[in-house]
Amino acid sequence: MxxxxxxxxxxxxxxxxxxxxxxxxxxxxxxxxxxxxxxxxxxxxxxxxxxxxxxxxxGLTVVPFPQELKGLVVSESPDIPFKSLVAPQTTLDRFNRVVKEFYQRGKLQQHGLSNRRRLLLAGPPGTGKTMSARVLAHELKLPLYTVQVDRLVTKFMGETSAKLRQIFDIMVQKQGVYFFDEFDAIGGDRAMDNDVGEMRRVLNALLQFIEQDQSDSIIVAATNNPKLLDLALFRRFDDVLYYSLPDEGERKQLIELVMGTFLASRFAWKKVLSGCDGLSQAEIGSACRDAIKEAVLHDRSKVSATELTTTLNQRRQVYSRL
Incomplete structure (x- = not known):
């Protein structure tokens, strides 16, 4: 047993x-x-x-939004606790501040102040932006509504502003964490030469919607490339958090978190951490789970440093071919 x-x-x-x-x-x-x-x-x-x-x-289902928005917004009730988020302490502290202000927003309102409700997350793919939105929703005990921004733009070109207005109107009715991924698809710099008139109108509308939003919902926007965003957007957010590839301490913390009791007692950390160079948090986590699967399939209860290094190298080889 x-x-x-x-x-x-x-x-x-x-x-x-x-x-x-x-x-x-x-x-x-x-x-x-x-x-x-x-x-x-x-x-x-x-x-x-x-x-x-x-x-x-x-649990990932389509939100019962108006029929014309069907498929553009999906809902889930994340169960990822705060301790699962591996990030620099400064980032964790700022997330804690959002949670603290949310639960004490009544006290802030008594002094004419409002809690942080608008967050912009920027950084390379796989560094924890989507996971942060899920963790935040769990900590605030709110549903997570993910807006499929790329589909919104490509499917409804010419109607994007009207769809955005509907989403912002619903924020008042359905409190939650509204996550706009690939945010640069609608928040691109208006000064770019290749910009089209319609997208400039969308951005102007978006700026107004964010500015006028009076709901109790939380808005989280994420981008892989903040340089593509219009500078006016940054002023509309209460906090801008930058994400990066994990340092050595974060790599070790992540591996220990994912591996759990599968981690061998004697572990060549220097070799493993070196094998994480250039990999994101998501890729390291996937490599850990791959190593655990191999152990389970071969009826082993522990994963060695050599086995984990192998799955890490498999992840790295993908980029060597690009």
């Missing part, structure tokens, strides 16, 4: 709402049982984990 440490880790991860760590430990228990010759039990545990993951993904 599962060891005492595994049982305690399962209970601890469940109480801390750390879903990924809970899954990781459960799969380790499955590997342990398989090694003991309990193949049926191991299979049942893996099936339970897979079923729970599928149900979690099924």
């Amino acid at each position: 599962a060891t005492a440490d595994q049982i305690k880790s399962l209970i601890r991860s469940y109480s801390e709402e750390d879903r990924e760590r809970f899954y990781s430990i459960a799969l380790q228990v499955a590997a342990h049982e398989a090694k003991q010759g309990h193949a049926t039990l191991a299979h049942e545990i893996r099936e339970l984990v897979d079923t729970h993951k599928r149900r979690a993904h099924q």
Whole structure:
């Protein structure tokens, strides 16, 4: 049966709402049982984990917005706790400030002040912008509404401003965290030579909507390239947070978080951390999960530094071919 440490880790991860760590430990228990010759039990545990993951993904549904906006906004109720976010302490502190101000917004309003409601997240792909929006929604106990900005522009060129107005009107009715990914698709610099008149009108409308928004919802916009954004947009946000590839300390923290009890007791950290060079948080996390899968499939309860370095190198090789 599962060891005492595994049982305690399962209970601890469940109480801390750390879903990924809970899954990781459960799969380790499955590997342990398989090694003991309990193949049926191991299979049942893996099936339970897979079923729970599928149900979690099924929580991603289309928001019951007006029919003409169907497919442009999706909704989910994230269960990713704050501790899962790996970022510089300054970034974590600023997110904590958003949460604190949200829960004490009544006190601020008594003094004519408002809580931070508009955040702009900028940085390379895979560095944690989308995850930050999910963590924020979980901490604020609000649904996350993701606006498919690229679809909004390509599908409704000529009607984009009207669709945006509808979304901002709904923010008043449906409180939540509204996440605008690929924000530069509608927030591009108006001075760019290749800009078209319609997109300039969209940007002007967007600036007005953000300025006039009086809802209790949180607006989070993300871009991979802040240099593409119009400078006027930056003044409309309460906070601008810049993301980057993880440093050595953040890499180690992320690996420990994802690997959990699969991490071997003797681990060649220097070799592994060096293998993370150039990889984003998302890519390192994926490499960790790949290594865990290999361990589970081979009925092993631990992942060595060599095995993790292998999956990290596989991720790096993708870029060497570009």
